[in-house]
Amino acid sequence: MKSMTLFKHVNNSLNPYRWAISVLAAVLISGLFAGVTLESRLDTDKKMAESLAPYLSTLVESSDRPELLRVLQSIGEATKSDVILAQDGMVFASSRSLEELDRAFVKPKTFFRFFDIDFGNNEIVTTTNIKNSSQSMGDSKVYIISPLLPSMKSSLGIFLGVFVASILISLFSARQMRKAIKKALRPMDQLHAEIEGMITDNHLDSEPIQIRELEEIRNTVRSTKTALDNAKDQLAESKAKKLSSDAYKRLIHDLHNPVSALRQMASLAHDETQDLETQNEAANSISRLADQILSQVTSAKKNLEQEPIALRDLNLVDCIREGVRQVQTLENTKSISVSFQDEEITVPHDPLLLKRAIINLLENGIEAANSLVRVSVLKNDNNTIIKVCDDGAGMDESKVPVYLQGRGQSGKANRQAFGLSSTNHIVRSHGGKLIYRKSDLGGSSFEIRLGGI
């Protein structure tokens, strides 16, 4: 899933509601304004007719049609509408046409009623009752028939105006809301920076976070980090002890055979039952065995000095690149090819020690190779494998354990070969294994396996 900032997440989550509410509010407000305007406009017409009702009633009772026609004409002109007065269903006076006088009043078809106002296809009809005081006469009604579109024009204008204004206000409000969200999330950014600083040990000038919950989280993270560091130190200490113990055990174990051989040779050298040649050979061996023991002791001493201090989740690729770079700085006659499965392979390790181990393998590879050393890193579910291969002559596989124990002799230089022993020790101290194979390039292939193994 693609990750996003909290601000964007909050903004995106609010967006549908914000727009829906804005549009809905705009429609409702503008509808309300338009409705009130229309109602007010038509109510004014109705009020005018109502206020004239007593006079109209007098004219109806007097049957004064000429005067009524003049009045209705005047109302019609003022309201820009047709005004019809009907008595007992017959048109008594009309501002519209003289032809409909004394004929049955046909009310326009209406399909919608809003308060006392009827809406037709092309007109709006407001009806006002006029009570006649004369009992012999039926009540009269004044119909004001206004053309729909011109009557709605001002209301539609107000509707659109208010709608646009509401939308603009909503847009402004949305912009302000975005700013407010950003501002509200600043403590989160502060918390994030604080935690980041704790991880990288890059402590910033810490300021209290205004949000209590976030401040508590920061404190919790800080105390957890301190506890974790302490635990790590304790773990490293106990691990170091264990490694030392293991190293001693291995040394004792490794020394057992040479010391036994030394005693046997010493016994043979002094056994008069043996022939002289055997005694001389045994005496000579004593010196060689003593050197070997001394060599193992020296190697063990070196390894014990290189105990890992702390394992951290860091990018292994960086560690290997640095190792390769250091080796290439010193030796550039043979090429080192590098291939990584991924640019970011995070594995818990001590970068200084592991780099030392890799440099050892690379130096051995360069020393043994004809022209090419290849470094590759693979990662599967459980393990991370660092493979260093060369195209040299390869090693006698039976002697590999000897080298790993630090008893081997360098093939090219006349010196003890401590490199493999040291590398083996570092890999083991990381909980891993160092495995030798024949390389597909023809020479040696050393694999450092880290992780579940």
Place this chain on the structure above:
Amino acid sequence: MFSGGRLLLLAIVIGFLIQSPSYAQVTSPAYVKAIYSLPLSLDPIKMNDTASLAVGNLIYDGLLKFSPSLKIEGALAESWSTSKDGKTLTFRLKKNIFFHNGDPIKASDVEFSLKRALSAESTVRKFYDSIKQIRLLDESTLVIELNFPFPPFLSVLAGATAKVLPKNKISDSKFFSSPIGSGAFRFSGLDSKKKEINLVAFEKYHAGVPKLSQIILKETTETEAIELASKGEIHDLANWPLTESDSIFKLGQRISSPVASTWIIGLNTLKAPFDKLATRQLFKINVPVDEFRRSFYPDSIKAYGYVPNGLTGSQIKVELKVDGVQPPKEKIAIAIPRELARGQEMKEMIEKTMTSKGWKVEVNLMSWDQLMDGYSKKSHQAFLVAMNMDYPDADFLLKNFESDNPDNFSGLKNSNIDLLLKKSRATQDRKQRETFYKEALRLTEESAVTVNLFHPRANYWVSKCVQNFKPNILSDVYIDYTKVNVSPDCSSNKVVQR
């Protein structure tokens, strides 16, 4: 070799020849309006019939006029005001108003014309008898003082008899043979043979030149008029209250509106047996009013009283009860205008129904001028007429029953009615006047001098080519012909080729 000037002249001549056919087309055609009778008089103060009033309203203008919905508007008057007591009215005339002969119209012409309406020769004197004095303030301002605050007076001045004539021409004895007015149309001639009056548009008319360049008023009967209209020889049948189901409407436009009119059978109290109240009342009860209305004018409005619907007093309903009265033995003659399309059917229906009720009724179809002659001389026992209103107020109709009114067709003399009318004219209070009117109308109904047949709904037929024809709810007399026009691209109208 042609010079440049000659070439230009040739081009103009060719252009004119090319243009001339269309030029002929845009000339507006004569508008033919059928009327049931030529005017009995062209003198406004002697007009008492619709035909005369309709023609007069085209030729003459007054101070005021009615809009289609009876709003009072200025005609020659630009503005007017009424004093608080309602007894002084001041009028200011428009500028640049002229008679048809080109003379400017002055306030003195108005003064003279109104005073003429008050003279002994005036048959419409009753409309103006509220005038106490007329004063001139200057050439374009005059003041009319009334004896009493007669509220309908502005309506009287907007009516078809309150017309302004040229003071210095009226002394000519032949003035009304070729009258000079200030209306939208100028009198051009009377063709007695064709029974046509020819009017032409007045170019200097104060409200703008009318769209119709010529109007021909043609006398004919309703039947003939419909026939001519169906042949496309007439534009306008507005003089007849046709029914909406009439087939002629399939060929033209039907423009409908109520009009302030009542069709009545007038009963003459000066003639036996209608000199007896009980006989009149029984006759009124027995006339098949509803049947008549449904048979001949089904879209008309039922008449509950004498005053048309929509005017004060129209709500008066009087139930007459006559016990133990029998129809008289003498024959009763009812005069009906022959010009009515179904006059014969009306005669048969009325005679048959009344006979079945024990009356000896004879319906006589006669020409309009004959009928009006008898009406004026009060020689008819009963007569069928349409009482049109000159101004929209019950006062106009109630005047017919004033004892001293020479135009009182029924000869009724009722001092209570006289008193109520006098009171109503003296009050400005609308409700008070309404009360007086209602009481006067109740007394009139009880007097049974009119059988109120119906209030007509005018269904005006006009040709499909006619545009901007607007009815007037007072009467067809007041239709504004200044805005009427004939569609220039209307090819279906034969009268265009006249």
